[in-house]
Amino acid sequence: MSEQDFFDGDAVIVGGGLAGLTLALAMEQAGLRVAVIDTLPIDTQLAPEFDGRASALAYTSWRLFEALGVAEALRPHTARIEHIMVCDGRPYGGIKPGGPGPHSLHFDRREISEGPDGEPLGWMAENRHxxxxxxxxxxQRPNIVSIAPATAERYETRPDGVTVELADGRRLSARLLVACDGKFSRIRQQAGIRSVGWNYGQKGLVATVQHAEPHNGVAYEYFLPSGPFAILPLPDNRSSLVWTEPSDVADALKAADDTVFQQELENRFGDFLGDVRPVGPRWAYPLGLKFSETFCTERIAFVGDAARGIHPLAGQGFNLGIRDAAALAEVCGEAKRVGLDIGALTTLRRYEDWRKFDSASLAAGTDLFNRLFSNDIAPLRHLRGLGLSIVNGIGPARRFFMRQAGGETGDPPRLLRGERLDAA
Structure with missing residues (x-):
């Protein structure tokens, strides 16, 4: 694959992040010729720089990676998620601060996947890998053209397609433009598509820790007064932390010296995995909700964070982008095979109808949970703890939530069922 001055194909994808690259592979497998524009060279993304973030890949997302031929290269850098423990964490200053509280909700993958080597609830992988x-x-894909480093400056729609002009004057032509350019998408703004949302006044402090005891594939989500505190299993007795605090507190923790940070970490983490120590840098990311009023318009589709950005407490951000990619690639591939216009609004509405309800449900759910649990109001704390315990005792409810988080409810696209789009 080489950079070229002119492209005339099926789709131009603006944004070569995780969602954009996933979409390019899915569309190529569906029989489409695509270009990916990104501000960084694709080669740069092969370098092992560490940005601190990791993603929980739902089991249907892993099926997509297997179908796209990505899973085997990624597998050595992943940890299986065998269990998820959702806990109302102990308030600070108690007899034993930090660690799980008395009420919890336990998701066990053996309830939906049999056998010692059955499908886990998900896989944890650092974003760099x-x-x-x-x-x-x-x-390696001949029908994916990388145009990077480059910036998409403007676009112009035509009755039969769209033209994208780069900052250096080069022009690309396609039937469809896909915005994968993030929560503050320039393409969405240029298209005049409104979005709704708000900031939470919180930041997610991201760090990696080493601990003495094995995590045994258990992911923990504590709901502490300041916000969710996630402990997510990584290989080699390590875990990724997504530690939510008010923005000023998160900034202070990011800048704190090692002794202060270690003490604050132990207060929240507890000692259930033995001695724990941070490894690598700390990062802090502002948290908010942003939801596009539409996932498509004539000749343009929005994918990943360009369609919606949600709170990370459920670990669903990248998974939503993967589900977008699976749905859009299937819709466009089927349209092209029967001679329909993949950029026509009637085609793209199928994608929007497939993805918008699931997205809205998760956005509303994460927003509600964050507001409900990010406080230390005693009556509310007792009620929500009781709610966790009640749901924990209802097997069908547990299994429903596991399948919903895994992306298996409703009518999942073929890639999420592990089926290749080029299969007969």
Missing amino acids: TRQALASAVL
Whole structure:
């Protein structure tokens, strides 16, 4: 694959992040010729720089990676999620601060997947390794053209397609433009598509820790007064932390010296995994909700964070982008095979109808949970703890939530069922 001055194909994808690269691979497998524009060279994304973030890949997302030929390269860098423990964490200053509280909700993958080597609830992978695997696959596909580093300056729709002009004057032509350019999408703004949302006044402090005891594939989500505190299993007795605090507190923790940070970490983490110590840098990301009023318009589709950005407490951000990619690639591939216009609004509405309800449900759910649990009001704390315990005792409810988080409810696209789009 080489950069070229002119492109005339099926789709132009603006944004070569995780969602954009996933979409390019899915569309290529569906029989489409695509270009990916990104401000960084694709080669740069193969370098092992560490940005602190990791993603929980739902089991249907892993099926998509297997179908796209990405999973084997990524597997050595992943940890299986066998259990998820959702806990109302103990308030600070108690007899034993930090660690799980008395009420919890336990999700066990054996309830929906049999056998010792059955499908886990998900896989944890650092984003740097996921980028490496996706970029390596993209570079091997002859029908994916990388145009990077480059900036999409403007676009113009035509009755039969769209023209994208780069900052350096080059022009690309396609039937469809896909915005994968993030929560503050320039393409969405240029298209005049409104979005609704708000900031939470919180930041997610991201760090990696080493602990003495094995995590045994258990992911923990504590709901502490300041916000969710997630402990997510990584290989080699490590875990990724997504630690939610008010913005000023998160900034202070990010800048704190090692001794202060260690003490605050132990207060929240507890000692259930033995001695714990941070490894690597800390990062802090502002948290908010942003939801596009539409997931498509004539000749343009919005995918990943360009369609919606949600609170990370459920670990669903990248998974939603993967589900978008699976749905859009299937819709466009089927349209092209029967001679329909993949950029026509009637085609793109099928994608929007497939993805918008699921997205809205998760956005509303994460917003509600964050507001409900990010406080230390005693009566509310007792009620929500009781609610966790009640749901924990209802098997069908547990299994429903596991399948919903896994992306298996409703009518999942073929890639999420592990089926290749080019299969007969």
